[in-house]
Amino acid sequence: MMRSLLLFFGLALLAACSNVSEKNAQRIDFVGSSRLTSSNKSTTTPGDTLASRIYAEANPDDPSQLLTRLRITVTYLPRRNPFLYPTPVSSLNRDSINNNPDAGLIYLDTLLSGNAATAKSLLFTSVFGVRTTTGAERWQYDLLSADTVVQASRAFRINMRRSDSLNTYHDYTLKLAAPANGRGARRFLQLRAGLALPAYSVLSTTTSR
Numbered sequence: 001m002m003r004s005l006l007l008f009f010g011l012a013l014l015a016a017c018s019n020v021s022e023k024n025a026q027r028i029d030f031v032g033s034s035r036l037t038s039s040n041k042s043t044t045t046p047g048d049t050l051a052s053r054i055y056a057e058a059n060p061d062d063p064s065q066l067l068t069r070l071r072i073t074v075t076y077l078p079r080r081n082p083f084l085y086p087t088p089v090s091s092l093n094r095d096s097i098n099n100n101p102d103a104g105l106i107y108l109d110t111l112l113s114g115n116a117a118t119a120k121s122l123l124f125t126s127v128f129g130v131r132t133t134t135g136a137e138r139w140q141y142d143l144l145s146a147d148t149v150v151q152a153s154r155a156f157r158i159n160m161r162r163s164d165s166l167n168t169y170h171d172y173t174l175k176l177a178a179p180a181n182g183r184g185a186r187r188f189l190q191l192r193a194g195l196a197l198p199a200y201s202v203l204s205t206t207t208s209r
Contacts, residue, residue, distance in 0.1 A: 025065045026143050026151040028056045031123075042159040046132040047174050047194065054141055054154070056122040066119040067112045069144040072126060073104040077136040080105070080193045082170040104140070107201050132172035132194035134162045170194065 030038035031053040038052065058065040080102045086092055107128065113119045131137055140155040172194040176187065188202045189195070 025059045025062060026056065026067065028054055028141055028143050028152040028154050030154055030156070031055055037156060037158070040157045040159075042161065043130055044161055044163060045130070046160065046162055046172050047196070048130040048160075049127065049175070050130060050158070051125060051127045052139070052156070053123065053125045056124070056143055056152070058120050060120060067122050067143060068119070068146050069111055069148075070108065070122070070124065071106065071110075071142045071144055072108040073140045073142070074107050074128075075104040075138045075140075076102060076131060076193075077138065079135070080131075080190075080195070082133045082192070082194075105201070107139075107197075110200075129174070129196050130158060131160050132174075133170060134160060136160070 030036075032038045033053070035051065036053050037050045043050075056067055056070070058067050108126070112122065128139075136157055136159045138155055138157045140153060142150050143152045145151055174189070174194070174196045176196060188197045188199060190197065
């Protein structure tokens, strides 16, 4: 009897995790692995390279439901660029520090296949570099409809704490793949922020190269 109950609850939990209801016609989840980032984490390595993988699915019982658009946005907190200290540093007033975050940077915004045979599910891996300044960054993955309505969303937060965060200068080292042949290769640099970005992230961004 106990074994039957455990089996029943196990099947119910699996159905609850995998079901895509009419109300939530699309879903998106992170794939968990020791090599992938799927939840909040902290690092002390500036410019560290991380990877995440998502699985997205549209309601298989509704032919009208298709995965049409994926958008990845990263928001840097408190700001993307490092704080500029006054001269002399002793004149620093904490009340003058602007803690308002920058608008989110659209890391990827792409249309998905319109073919009904291939637009019901998606497995996507994203490789990205962590910020080089002390702070946090929030990565948000959105599934959008054709009229830009968010259908499903997932996010995680990465905290980067430099051991030398009291320094009044910003130095960093970035490792870039050579040759940069891949579509997602990071080949554009935002020098002040210390970020390396792929070409598709900087189409509408002022970026130093």
